[in-house]
Amino acid sequence: MIIEKPGAFVTPEFLIRQATLPWEIGGAASLRHRTFVTEQGIFPTHDRDEVDKIALPLVAISTMASEADEVVGTVRIHETDPQVWWGSRLAVAPGYRRVGRLGAELIRLAVGTAHARGCKLFLAYVQMQNVPLFEKLHWTGMGTRDLHGHPHMKMRADLAAYPPIEDPARGWMALTKQRAA
Secondary structure: OOOOOOOOOOOOEEEEEEOOOHHHHHHHHHHHHHHHHHHOOOOOOOOOOHHHHOOEEEEEEEEEOOEEEEEEEEEEEEEEEOOEEEEEEEEEOHHHOOEOOHHHHHHHHHHHHHHHOOOOEEEEEEEHHHHHHHHHOOEEEEEEEEEOOEEEEEEEEOHHHOOOOOOOOOOEEEEOOEOOO
16 A cells, blocks of 8 residues: 655635734745745845835735734835835745745735825836736836846836725735645
8 A cells, every 4th residue: 555645734725914913024024034035045144125114014824723824925015206106025935836826916915005005106126037927917017127136027017907905904815725736
């Protein structure tokens, strides 16, 4: 008899919302560090900058028995000029990248939150490997630029595709399924 080892358990439910609790904010910062410093080597020691002082951190949180468990995705948004918003530092933990929709849900929360706050233009510099995802989500490329030694595409969201989200701290439950390996 052959017994197959089951794959790692990944919850099918995630909370998508603005980080408001200290553990959520710390979890977002830790995930960003693991992604942009440790894994990708984009930053030598940390990815923190002046934007963090004004940005709204948004998170995807895994659940266990319907209770919040850990931050497994994050993005931050901020307003640079009246009605001009930027998204940055989108990250999903490696073990959750094969889970459908987490990045897309965070993007939806980011643009929808800014839209509710009067955004008329939402922009992001997107790593080249992520451009196809953003294009599927109604974003348009505006040219490439090297940031921190890596090529990025400046992209603009089509705000008509993103209804305003008035209460990002409330967020929503995203039901996802794991894609086949």
